Amino acid sequence: MANPYPNFTKKDFLYIQKKAGKIAKNRAQDYQKTISSYKKLPKKEQLAKVNFYLNQLLPQYDDVMQKQEDYWATPKEFLITGYGDCEDYVIIKYFSLIKLGFDKKKLYLTTVHEKYIGGYHMVLSYFEKxxxxxxxxxxxxxxxxxxxxxxxxxxxxxxxxSGVYKIDKNNKLYKVQSYSPKFQELLRKVKKER
Incomplete structure (x- = not known):
């Protein structure tokens, strides 16, 4: 069975080096090697390692990097540029955990309001139980x-x-939309990269 997304071939690495330089190629190679090294670890350790490893990529707002607000980069785009904002971290963590065997039905891109700093933010939620x-x-x-x-x-x-959800006081999710247009657009971009 092929290595689940995101996966890079030798041809991909050559293309990345030509398009974005050696640092970008090295970052993609390091990602592939590092995530693969987590495969045999317990799930809790995989969560911690993925979060720590990917948090080391540099933050940058979409309007600076993509010249538009609220751009959802694919994991490959994020690794090639080396910069992203909150949703880009969430997206690469989401796909990295699925790559490690986590159930995608338990993972959610989660929009939140940051109470102390103000403004909207995105995090990844994992409903373990x-x-x-x-x-x-x-x-x-x-x-x-x-x-x-x-x-x-x-x-x-x-x-x-599977859709867009809200949560009740008992931590039960209830559907408010059958799909997210932004998430569907992301999945279409990912499909082209496979």
């Missing part, structure tokens, strides 16, 4: 904490391939 508060992977924190302990975050929506 049904009915429990999800674990939050955040590019602003190397610690993975349950949502209920993140007093700085006010959740808006949870997004994945």
């Amino acid at each position: 049904e009915g429990e508060s999800p674990l939050i992977l955040d590019n602003l924190s190397f610690r993975i904490l349950k949502l209920e302990t993140r007093e700085d975050l006010e959740v808006d929506t949870f997004i994945n391939a």
Whole structure:
């Protein structure tokens, strides 16, 4: 079976080096090698390592990098540029965890309001057990904490391939939209990269 997305071939590495330089090629190679090295670790350790490793990529707002606001970069785009904003970290973590065997039905791109700094932010939620508060992977924190302990975050929506959701006080998700246009657009871009 082929290595799940994102995966790079030798041809991809040559293309990246030609298009974006040796540093970008090295970053993509390091990603592939590092994520593969996590495959035999326990799930909790995989979560921590993926969060820590990817949080080391440099942040940059979309309007600087992409010349537009709210651009959702694919993991390959993020690795090639080496910069991204909050949703780009969430997207690469989402696909990296799926690559490691996590159930994509338990992973959600999560829009939140950051109470103390102000403004909207995106984090990755992992619902390890049904009915429990999800674990939050955040590019602003190397610690993975349950949502209920993140007093700085006010959740808006949870997004994945099955739709857009809100959460009730019992940590049960309920669907508010059948799909997210931005997420569907991302999946189309990912499909072209495979």
